[in-house]
Amino acid sequence: MTDYRDYLREELFPQMWCSGCSHGISLGSIARAMAALNLERHKTVVSTGIGCWGKADDYFRTHVFHGTHGRALSFATGIKVAKPELTVLALMGDGDGVTIGGNHFIHSARRNLDMTAIITNNFNYGMTGGQYSASSPEGSITTTSKYGTMEEGFDICSLAIASGATFVARVNPYHVTQMDKLIAEAIAHKGFSVVEILSNCPTYFARYNQKASAVEMMKYFKERSLSRKKYDALPEEEKENYFLTGKLHQVVKDDFHKKYKDLQKRARETAEEVS
């Protein structure tokens, strides 16, 4: 097996993220998944957007793309369609992934291109100073919701499943072994896969929402993350206080390229008939 450090640019460490941020854990987990799958570095592309997690591409020793806010999946779509043999990962936060980039997220899921979206969901915009996002739970205190948010947050995994993603998982930074395993499984999955990583923003979200330290936030994720079986056994009114984690959805379906090859074949035949 390859060493996960081969995929990382450790010479650029320490990472730029705040102490106590879980992004470093997610970064390591992705590298370990790459190593477990023995991915060729020059056949792997990491596409990022803007935000704290948007800096993750700096640390990968693969092909990378760092572009505009919310569009990591759209750039990745072009990258993957044009060269199907590449392994393509789009790394996004909740802002990138389901707020400004929400439209691209649902359509990417619908298109079922064989690539992986990894969304670190820390329930707020860290980079711009802790404003609420489309994933902030209702009532969240943020720098733009001093009185608590009055909008409901997206359930990212449900959104992915409803939109047609063919592999969906939710993990947290405490259960790292599970994170490593499910990210590897998502990358290996043929079709559009989504991994939501519940993430810790100790600088803003945690501090404003009575989970003052990174340790408390980790305990919170540990205690509130439940497998499907335990989650389903909860009384209905209790469910909103817990996170359903693990692999939530997987279906086998022809991916975009499989269908596109068929389309190209039909197009060639038609073109020949016409000429």
Next chain:
Amino acid sequence: MGKVKFLQGNHACVEGAVAAGARFYAGYPITPSSEVAQAASDKLPPLGGYYVQMEDEIASMAAIVGSSLSGLKSFTATSGPGLSLMQENLGMAIMGEVPCVIIDVARGGPSTGLATKQAQGDVMQTRWGTHGDHTIIVVTPASVQECFDLTVRAFNLSEKYRTPVIVLTDKTIGHLREKVDVRDPSEIEIIDRKRPTCPPGDYKPYRADADGIPPLAAYGDKHLLRINSSMHGEEGFINQSPQNATALSKRLYDKIENNVADIGRIKTFQTEDAEIVIISFGISARSAFRSAALARQAGIKAGAIQLQTLWPFPRPQVQEALGNSCRRLLVAEMNMGQLALEVERVFTDMEVYRVNKWSGEDLLPREILDRLKEVSE
């Protein structure tokens, strides 16, 4: 061998793109450009290429940037409102130095304005639509044949200078049907991007050669490609030092502006002895050429220039075309006066007049002639 066909401008653009080697199109339908998408969806798949209909113009522009970096020549098409949505990622393509072609079939604005009618109101949107200091190449066909030829040229310039290029047409040319010589790729000059020749480990995606243009690897190559829309150093890592910001912006600007001799192109009509020269572009240039001929019959020594390159403004070519006797310029365009601003800026020693129309109808030879007569009195 090429084929002579009877096509509309929008279709000719696709024929040009295919001849230039384009194999990827991503777009979102919009009047009056939709036939470009339709033709691309028809032509590309049998060639092993891809047509992807995206969820909006933001994603369309992003997708062609991505596919170009995977090594396929890529293009999109839109009209004014869609181009507005593409502007952020057009800036990304400029900053990231990604070759790609955007066909803008102009219509009346602002906003949803005159969605099915004629205008040339995107002169400044193509030049300054994306934020920040930058420059861009815009080519402007005036006929269906030029839709083919200048789309090929747009790809060539895009590949050569590692930059996005806009083909600015308009509703009338887009839908006009004319005879067009669809040349075979073997009959035309086709330029492909410079690829790295150094060992993979030495490759820096933003280290420019002496010509100011860095070779471009593709995703999947052993040469690892680090593309970055933020201010970056040669290796592609963010670098916000004042020195780097100054130098990089200057290089991106100079690689285009210092090559106007190569990029700029015009067509002329009797400018040598003209005392007044009409400057125009696109379909209006054809009215301009006709009105200059009519003016000659009426005893006015008029000439006309069609800008085939709109941006960067082909100053040396226009200056060379203007004879010693020319003292007056008339800028003819279907907007409230956009190109005129540039002409006034460049030719401070001449009297610059304007003839404009923004009703949604084409600018006719008679209307330009009337204005020529008025300013010649």
